[in-house]
Amino acid sequence: MLTLALALVAGAAGPALGIPPWPLGPDGELVAAPPGVPLEASGGAVEAVAPGLWRVVPDEGVRAVELRAGELRAVALVEPPPGRVTLAFAPPAPVKGRDDAVTVEVTVQTSAGEADADPRPPWITPSAGRLGPVEVVGPGRFRARFELPETRWPEAVAFVALAARCPDCATPRALGAAWLPVAAAIDLPGRTDPGVSTTVEVAGRRWGPVLADATGRFRVPVVVPPGAVRGTAHSVNARGNERHTVIQLGLPTVPRLACAVAPPGLPADGRARGAVVCTACAPDGKPAPGGRVMLAASRGGVGAVRWEGGLLRATYHAARGGSGPATLVATWREAGAAGHATVAIELATGAPAGIDWEVAGEPLRPGESAEVRAVARDERGDPLGPALARAGPGSTVAEGRLVARAALGDGVERIALSFVLPPTQVAARLSLRREGATWVAEARGLDGRPAVGVPLTFGGGATAVTDARGSARSPAVGPAEWVTGPAGLRAAGWSWAPPDREAIEVARQVEVALRPADSVDVAATVEGRWIRWSIKGPGGALAARQVLLRAGDVRLGPVEAYGGGGRCEVLGGHGPVAVMDEASGAAAVVVVP
Numbered sequence: 001m002l003t004l005a006l007a008l009v010a011g012a013a014g015p016a017l018g019i020p021p022w023p024l025g026p027d028g029e030l031v032a033a034p035p036g037v038p039l040e041a042s043g044g045a046v047e048a049v050a051p052g053l054w055r056v057v058p059d060e061g062v063r064a065v066e067l068r069a070g071e072l073r074a075v076a077l078v079e080p081p082p083g084r085v086t087l088a089f090a091p092p093a094p095v096k097g098r099d100d101a102v103t104v105e106v107t108v109q110t111s112a113g114e115a116d117a118d119p120r121p122p123w124i125t126p127s128a129g130r131l132g133p134v135e136v137v138g139p140g141r142f143r144a145r146f147e148l149p150e151t152r153w154p155e156a157v158a159f160v161a162l163a164a165r166c167p168d169c170a171t172p173r174a175l176g177a178a179w180l181p182v183a184a185a186i187d188l189p190g191r192t193d194p195g196v197s198t199t200v201e202v203a204g205r206r207w208g209p210v211l212a213d214a215t216g217r218f219r220v221p222v223v224v225p226p227g228a229v230r231g232t233a234h235s236v237n238a239r240g241n242e243r244h245t246v247i248q249l250g251l252p253t254v255p256r257l258a259c260a261v262a263p264p265g266l267p268a269d270g271r272a273r274g275a276v277v278c279t280a281c282a283p284d285g286k287p288a289p290g291g292r293v294m295l296a297a298s299r300g301g302v303g304a305v306r307w308e309g310g311l312l313r314a315t316y317h318a319a320r321g322g323s324g325p326a327t328l329v330a331t332w333r334e335a336g337a338a339g340h341a342t343v344a345i346e347l348a349t350g351a352p353a354g355i356d357w358e359v360a361g362e363p364l365r366p367g368e369s370a371e372v373r374a375v376a377r378d379e380r381g382d383p384l385g386p387a388l389a390r391a392g393p394g395s396t397v398a399e400g401r402l403v404a405r406a407a408l409g410d411g412v413e414r415i416a417l418s419f420v421l422p423p424t425q426v427a428a429r430l431s432l433r434r435e436g437a438t439w440v441a442e443a444r445g446l447d448g449r450p451a452v453g454v455p456l457t458f459g460g461g462a463t464a465v466t467d468a469r470g471s472a473r474s475p476a477v478g479p480a481e482w483v484t485g486p487a488g489l490r491a492a493g494w495s496w497a498p499p500d501r502e503a504i505e506v507a508r509q510v511e512v513a514l515r516p517a518d519s520v521d522v523a524a525t526v527e528g529r530w531i532r533w534s535i536k537g538p539g540g541a542l543a544a545r546q547v548l549l550r551a552g553d554v555r556l557g558p559v560e561a562y563g564g565g566g567r568c569e570v571l572g573g574h575g576p577v578a579v580m581d582e583a584s585g586a587a588a589v590v591v592v593p
Contacts (some may be wrong), residue, residue, distance in 0.1 A: 014337055015052065015496035017072040018480050022457065022490065023079045026171040027273065028057035031076070032494035033069035042066040043078075052497030084309070085122050085161035085176030089146075096148055096174050098270060099183035100243035106134065106142040108163055108174050109370065115140030117173060120487065122163035127258040127341075134436060146180075153251050154184040154226040156285030158258030160277055166488035167428040170273035170315065170445070172262055177277065177311055181226050181285030183315075187219040188247070192235055200247070203233040204453055209236075227283030256338040257293065259330045261316055261345050263428075265446050268347035268380060270320025276302065278312040278330055278341065289337075291332050296328040299347065314336060316345065321380035322350040323447075343530040348380035348447035352506040355387045355417045363513035364404045364413070372402045376419035376506060378448075387419040387508075404514060413512040420505040422466060427451035432483050432493030434476055439493065441483045441504065443470045452502050456485045469504065522547075522589040524579040526570075531556070531590060534581045541565070548579040554592050 017039075018032035023045075033039040035052035044058040044065040053111050058065050058078040068075045088105040108116040108126070121134035121142045128149040149155065149202040156179045163174040186202055192212050200220045207222040233245040259278040266272040276295065282288045289310045293303040299322055303315040316328060326347050332339030351472070360371040374387040389397040390413050394405030404413050424445035431442045439458065443451035443466045450470025457463050459482040464472035474481070482492040493499075517538055524533040535542045541564045549556060549568065554577050557569035570592055581588040 012229060015494075016479070017067060017069050017074050018492070018494040018497070019074055020490075021482055021490040024056060024167065025076040025079055025165060026060075026081075027169050028055045028078075028134045030054070030492060030499070031056045031067060032497035032503075033072070035496060037070045037072075039070045048213060050497065050500050052494075053499055054247045056170070061195045068273075079165075080111045081115060082172050083163075083174035085109075085110065085111075085163060085174050087159050087176065087178040089178075089180050089523065093181055093183065094148060095183045095185050095299050096152060096154070102146045102148065102180065104131070104144045104146050104159070106144065106161065108140045108142070110174070116163065118163070118173065118488075120202060121165070121264060122174065123159045124161045125258075125260045127153065127255060131159075133585045135363070136381055140449040146220075148182060152184060152186070154182060155227065155253070155254040156181050156226045156256070158255075158279055158281065160258060160260040160279060162262040162275065162277060163261060163582055164262060164488065164536050166490070167426075168266075169271070169488070170262075171276050175275075175277055175311065177258075177279035177287075179279070179287055180286045182298070183223050183225045183408060185221065185223050188222050188231070189217070189219050190233060190247075191216050192218065193237060195238055197236045199234045200231050201234065202249075203228045206234075206517050207336060212549060222549055224251070225520055226254065226285045237349055241394075243267060250451075253337045255326075255341060256283065256335045257330055257341040258334045258555075259312075259328065259341045259343050261343050263446075265346040265348055266316075266318040267323055267350055267446065267448075268319055268323045268382065269350060270318065272318040274313040274318070274345065275315040276312075276316050276328065276343075279310075280312070280332055280335070280339075283338075291334055294333070295340075296329050298329075299343075300341055300345075302328070304386050309348045318347060321382055323347050323380075323382040349382045350380060351448040352376050352384055352419050352501070353379040355419060355506060355508045357415075357417060357508070357510045359402065359512050363411075363515040364402075365515060365517050365519065366408050367406045369401055369403045369518075371400060372397065373400065384419065384421070387417045390416040390418075402512065408516060413514055413515045415512060416507070416509045417510060418505065418507040421447075421449045421453045423470070424449040425451065425453055427454045427466075427485060427487075427489055430456075430485060430489045430491035431499045432481060432491040433498040433501075434493060434495040437476050439474045439481045439483075441466070441472045441474075441491065443472070443485065443489070448502060448582050449505065454485055454489075456483050456489075517593055520581055520584045520586050522579055522581050522586045523590040524577075524590045526590050526592055528568050530567050531570060531577060531579070531592070532562060532565065532567040533588065534563075535581050535586075546582040548580040548582050550580065552576060 015034040039054045044061040047055045090103045099369040130147045132145040141348045155516045162172040165173045197209040208220045211220040231247045235322040237241045261274045263495045300319040301317040305314045326345045328343040330341040356375045358373040376384040376387045392398045396403045427443040428446040443454045454466040456472045459472040462474040466472045479495045484490045520537045535545045553575045555571040
């Protein structure tokens with residue numbers, strides 16, 4: 001708050017250098033400068049957003065960014081680096097066949113090692129099994145119940161934990177990972193001589209002895225830990241003779257690499273970023289950082305990969321356009337078949353920008369029905385859904401068909417098209433601008449939909465809830481304001497530097513050409529060495545119509561009746577041929593290859 005006040009005082013005679021009342025986030029914050037005055041930064045990158053409005057992204061590792069706009073100066077502090085999420089399990093080494101679930105104790109700490117005061121639980125993704133709700137236990141402490149995987153073989157389950165700063169923030173406020181070794185209790189069958197005593201050794205631990213029955217069969221109850229691939233059977237008969245046999249356990253390969261992306265959904269705008277976090281383990285389930293892991297995305301890109309604090313980290317760059325699911329694939333070649341992990345990323349559409357309109361068979365006769373298509377698209381060209389079409393008097397549009405009015409009139413059918421994004425109750429971002437004597441905050445979902453029912457608190461203490469258009473208002477008492485919401489949502493605004501509005505609706509007026517009711521249509525095709533045509537009027541096919549052929553460089557044979565229309569043979573040459581109905585002048589053009 002002190003930094004903001006100083007920045008405003010520095011430019012009290014007019015538009016000032018405005019920075020938010022909180023430290024700059026590592027993914028960037030909006031900063032205002034007098035319109036027309038470029039903003040410069042030491043310790044960060046600057047990107048123009050709107051007149052007078054800039055996004056400042058701090059350099060990695062800096063604690064403050066120096067800002068300059070003409071004669072104005074300010075220093076903005078930077079949020080500390082991510083803290084740590086620690087997971088503990090009880091029991092610490094569960095066994096399938098004996099344990100059904102594990103209690104997960106979660107601790108979130110700041111980078112200074114203090115308990116994280118944010119009550120929001122971290123987002124935890126297990127590589128197998130099912131994690132129940134994460135409940136708050138105390139400051140920085142959470143608890144959840146984890147149900148073991150239903151598979152019977154031993155495995156190591158990875159847990160990747162990310163505590164978000166905000167819904168669309170790429171850099172988490174804390175992160176961590178852990179591996180839970182899950183053993184399996186099984187009865188290992190075998191066959192030997194009757195009465196032989198058998199002991200089985202797996203991973204340095206002995207099980208048994210058991211005696212073979214009269215048929216020589218036996219079963220040894222053993223617990224197989226993850227990573228074990230073979231055991232040794234020690235057999236002793238009644239005479240004291242010993243035999244040692246290696247047993248291949250025949251267990252399937254289980255993953256030793258797990259990854260997560262936060263946030264799991266991003267706008268397909270070419271600018272959004274997501275944090276990639278991976279963890280690797282040895283065959284026995286112990287963490288194994290430092291491996292050479294390659295990352296590749298089906299759409300979008302991945303930045304440089306680095307190991308940091310025992311975790312592999314990278315940044316995913318969203319593709320521009322092409323909304324829908326994308327896939328991030330991680331490959332750890334040294335681990336062979338166990339070194340693969342796949343993460344799904346949802347790329348979202350954006351604000352509506354236009355409506356495509358198509359009419360089959362235009363121009364239409366009065367009263368004629370035709371298939372129509374109206375699709376709203378965002379600025380990247382991705383479809384948003386069907387648009388609403390309203391026809392003029394005497395016409396109808398329903399279920400993808402237009403019925404033209406009965407009278408020709410001026411020969412034009414006018415259609416009004418519109419599209420409005422449906423609301424959502426989950427906000428991904430906030431913006432703030434001043435309209436006259438009112439501050440207007442707008443909440444939007446990941447795909448630009450208006451977020452309704454979101455409780456917001458303005459800097460002056462006023463509270464409001466977003467309406468059906470995702471907007472909330474508060475009386476303006478100064479040139480600067482800020483607003484906060486749930487899940488870390490926040491935005492700062494300045495009267496002289498409003499952000500661009502994010503549309504939630506689009507409209508368009510289109511025209512469909514009409515033609516006289518008695519007009520005819522000519523359709524022609526080239527089929528092998530023949531040109532065939534048909535002529536249709538309001539009542540259907542018109543037989544025995546006289547046609548004129550304009551052939552250019554193509555030599556044609558005589559015209560003959562064929563299939564309710566006509567045809568002629570191509571004798572030679574290449575190029576366009578026009579088939580014209582002599583009575584009406586209507587024509588079709590084909591090209592002889």
